[in-house]
Amino acid sequence: MTQGKIAVVTGSSSGIGLLTAVELALNGYRVVATMRNPETRDRLEEAAQKAGVLDRLDMRRLDITEMDSLPGAVEAIVRDYGRIDVLVNNAGFSVAGFAEDMTLDELRRQLETNFFGNVAMTKAVLPVMRAQKSGHILTVTSVAGRLGQPMLSAYSASKYALEGWSESLRIETHSLGIRVALVEPGAFDTDIWERNVVIAQGSLDPSSPNRERSQRFAEFVKGSAKHRRDAREVAKLIVLIAKDPNPKLRYLIGGDAKLQIWLKRLVPWRRYERMVAKAVKID
Ligand SMILES: NC(=O)c1ccc[n+]([C@@H]2O[C@H](COP(=O)([O-])OP(=O)(O)OC[C@H]3O[C@@H](n4cnc5c(N)ncnc54)[C@H](OP(=O)(O)O)[C@@H]3O)[C@@H](O)[C@H]2O)c1
Numbered sequence: 001m002t003q004g005k006i007a008v009v010t011g012s013s014s015g016i017g018l019l020t021a022v023e024l025a026l027n028g029y030r031v032v033a034t035m036r037n038p039e040t041r042d043r044l045e046e047a048a049q050k051a052g053v054l055d056r057l058d059m060r061r062l063d064i065t066e067m068d069s070l071p072g073a074v075e076a077i078v079r080d081y082g083r084i085d086v087l088v089n090n091a092g093f094s095v096a097g098f099a100e101d102m103t104l105d106e107l108r109r110q111l112e113t114n115f116f117g118n119v120a121m122t123k124a125v126l127p128v129m130r131a132q133k134s135g136h137i138l139t140v141t142s143v144a145g146r147l148g149q150p151m152l153s154a155y156s157a158s159k160y161a162l163e164g165w166s167e168s169l170r171i172e173t174h175s176l177g178i179r180v181a182l183v184e185p186g187a188f189d190t191d192i193w194e195r196n197v198v199i200a201q202g203s204l205d206p207s208s209p210n211r212e213r214s215q216r217f218a219e220f221v222k223g224s225a226k227h228r229r230d231a232r233e234v235a236k237l238i239v240l241i242a243k244d245p246n247p248k249l250r251y252l253i254g255g256d257a258k259l260q261i262w263l264k265r266l267v268p269w270r271r272y273e274r275m276v277a278k279a280v281k282i283d
Contacts, residue, residue: 006081007242008032008074010064010121011091013040015190016140018047019235020088025053027239029086032077034062036091064091064117070124078128085132086242087125089118089139092158094192097200098210099153106200107154114158119165126178133177136242139166140183140234143257147264150280151217170249181247183238186254189228193221216281229254 007024011017013035021033021044033044038061048054058080062073077084095102095110122137129135144152145159163182170180203214234253241247252258263272277283 005029005085006032006077006083007086007088008034008077008084008125009088009090010034010062010118011036012044012059013037014043014196015192016185016188016231016234016238017088017090018044019232020090020238021057022047022051022053023232023235023239024086024088024242025056026051027243029242030056030058030081032058032060032081034060034073036061036063064121065112067116067120070120074124074128083132084125084128084135086136086138087122087129088238088242089121089137091117092140092192093196093198094152094155095198095200096151096155097203098151098208098214101202101205101208101210101214102154102200103202106198107157109198110154111158111161114155115161115165118162122169126173129173129178130176135177136179136181136247137166137169137173138181138183138238138241138247140185140238141166143184143186143252143254143260145182145184146252146261150276150282151214167249179245179247180249181241182250183234183241184250184252184257185231185234186252186257186260187224187228188231188234188254189225190231193225193228213282220279220281227256 007029009017009021009031012021012033021031025031025048035041038059041059044059045054048057092114095106118139139162141159141162144156145163148156166180166182173180202208237251237253241251252261
């Protein structure tokens with residue numbers, strides 16, 4: 001029974017967050033769909049209108065890196081709805097480029113959002129779920145949180161950190177009635193690849209020793225766009241996990257993600273590394 005349950009989604013202006021907000025609403029949840037810039041609400045409004053669930057969505061401004069504002073935002077939700085049954089930590093972005101070309105500031109910015117922002121949001125919601133003795137905290141990490149991906153060292157680091165933190169949190173909160181689960185997508189068709197990607201400044205510098213390899217990698221990414229899957233699959237999975245009273249820790253999703261994990265497990269490590277470098281054209 002999901003009727004009357006309250007879900008909070010971060011980063012719902014596009015991609016997986018947008019689709020998850022709609023899918024949760026279609027499944028009877030009242031959804032507080034948060035986004036850092038409410039001026040970008042049109043796409044969500046349109047999708048929700050089309051699905052006939054606009055009246056089940058409450059769009060609010062929330063930037064997960066404005067950490068001091070998060071407890072107040074959560075308090076306001078509880079004041080208005082009385083509880084939070086599901087938190088979907090979805091907001092995130094990726095910095096791309098060779099580790100050598102990436103500045104420490106770029107690495108910090110990546111961790112600030114993908115790790116500290118999601119941690120701060122979870123910490124703001126934890127007292128509410130503790131008091132309720134129930135709640136699901138579902139965090140979208142990535143297959144890149146299970147294997148280091150070339151050109152995405154900062155992104156992989158942020159997702160590994162989130163995986164480790166959540167793994168600990170899950171053990172700490174199980175007896176409180178709180179369920180923590182991780183969603184680990186492979187490549188899905190969203191704005192993360194183009195509109196929202198941040199290219200490390202050093203990679204754009206013509207004098208970078210990696211310039212030519214960076215260009216080959218960019219061509220590989222462009223060429224692989226057609227293989228990205230429909231992000232609705234991820235949204236549907238998130239709803240299934242939200243409804244499961246006892247979810248697993250990890251949910252890997254996407255044939256590419258499953259293949260990568262399978263290869264990592266079965267192929268000798270040095271061979272695996274060579275295969276990856278060749279596949280993404282940086283060898
Ligand atoms: N698509 C994939 O292939 C894939 C694979 C693995 C994991 N993921 C993960 O899936 C999650 C959603 O990404 P997506 O693929 O749906 O990409 P997306 O379309 O770019 O969506 C990312 C969302 O996060 C929001 N966001 C970024 N920084 C934020 C902040 N500081 N506070 C609040 N919201 C913020 C963005 O808001 P703006 O619109 O304001 O930029 C946007 O709504 C991310 O955590 C990503 O790492 C995606």
